[in-house]
Amino acid sequence: MKEILYKLFDYHYLSREEAKDILFQIVQGTIPEAQVSALITCFLMRRISVEEIMGFRDALLDMRVPTDLSEYRPIDIVGTGGDGKNTFNISTLSCFVVAGAGYPVVKHGNYGSTSVSGASNVMELQGVKFTTDIDALRKSIEACGMAYLHAPLFSPALKEVAGVRRNLGVRSFFNVLGPLVNPVQPEYQLLGVYDLSMMRLYSYIYQESKKRYCVVHSLDGYDEISLTGRFKVVSNKGEQLFRPGDLGFRENKQKELYGGDTPEEAARLFNKVLECEATEAQLNVVLANSAFAIQTIVPDRSIEDCLETARDSLYGKKALKTFKKFIELNRP
Template structure:
């Protein structure tokens, strides 16, 4: 590792195979926490390359516990984290809205590393017990159109670095990798990123495989569609900048999306959205993300129709019923 760190400190880049081997060594415990923290720090000081990201991804997918849910052709809705905004669990709420609207979802998530509440925190607040049992995951898909994959159960490397990530408390390249290593390898993906270089990096990476995707970034720094300002959406064929007003939403303030100070606070907001009693800002941010996820699956569907489907999922109680069934089955 010493030679690798010297190379990186001299502003050199890793090749794809080299990056793959490093991740494998981390998973096998060949480096101590200080060395792993130093490696992580390098990628806080400069952008990661496509070769490095792809090599790290290769290693994680090779080492994953596989789960075959391909028969459902599901979508994953996820943000990289690391935007420093401490929003409530918008992507997770959007996942239940999309599932309630009738689209299969396989949500890949973890505990919060740079925010109060990650997807796994809010799931645990509801009493959900995580599993890697494919039969149980399929039953969840059949019963309520959604399965949840807690990342550490499916990849030893993610589990191995969890204490270091938590101790650092800042975004790491594992935030970047998480959205790329869903062990089910979903057919569709809506991914939120915290800056424009990452938006382009993920777009290039996704175009190397068969995933149909949209990468979103709010230009004021959110790793999701926040409706606090302009946002960009990139697909394999287009890059478009939207304003909240251009797609029928109001523009909101940053504090309107705050996730609170504890996982309990975030879970209360999450529940209020699905119950249809949240603030307009909280509800609309979830609806917007869910709508763009639906459009990834059905790109010919007008965006206004996708927004209507997402909103109806909440207003009809379908999203809340999906959550209730999911919790009942997975607790």
């Protein structure tokens, strides 16, 4: 491990096999926590390569708990995190809007490491019991169109480094890995990233796969469509640049998307959005992200048409109904 660290300190890159081997060692507990922290720090000081991220991904997928839900052809809606904006749980809310619109969703999420509340914090505060039981997951997706996979249960490596990530409190290559290691490997994915270099990285990775994808980035640094300014979208269809007005929305102010100071506050805001009692800015960002997720599944539909479907799901309380059924099915 010292040789690997010196290699990284000298700004050399790891091969795919070296990266894969290191992650196996982390899971096995053979690398001291201080060295894991140093490894994470190295990748904060320079960009991670496609070969490195593919090696880390290979290791996590090799060790994942097998979970086959491919017959549902689901979508995952996720952000990398690490943008430092502490927004409310926009991607998780979009999952329920999309599921409420009739499209199966398998959300892969975790506790927040660089924000107050991650998807798992919100789910847990609603009383959700996380499980790897494939029958329970199938029952959930069949009954309400939504299944939730708590990442540490399915990827032991993520659980092994959870303490280090939490103590560092900054984004790491594990933020990059999260969207790539959904154990279901869903056919569709909407992914939000925190900068343009990440957008390029994921585009290269997705182009090698058969996945239908949409990567979004707001140019003022959000890992989602924030409607606070221009945002870029890269998908199987190519690249597009949008302004909020292009979708019929006003431009939001950053403070309007703040997620709160505690997980409990974030959970209350989560419920208010689904009950359509949140602010216009909060509702609009959920609609925008949901619309691009729907278009990822049905690319021939216009974004305006997809927005109408998202509105019908949210304002017609279909998303809320889906959420309530999901909670009912996933409580102990």
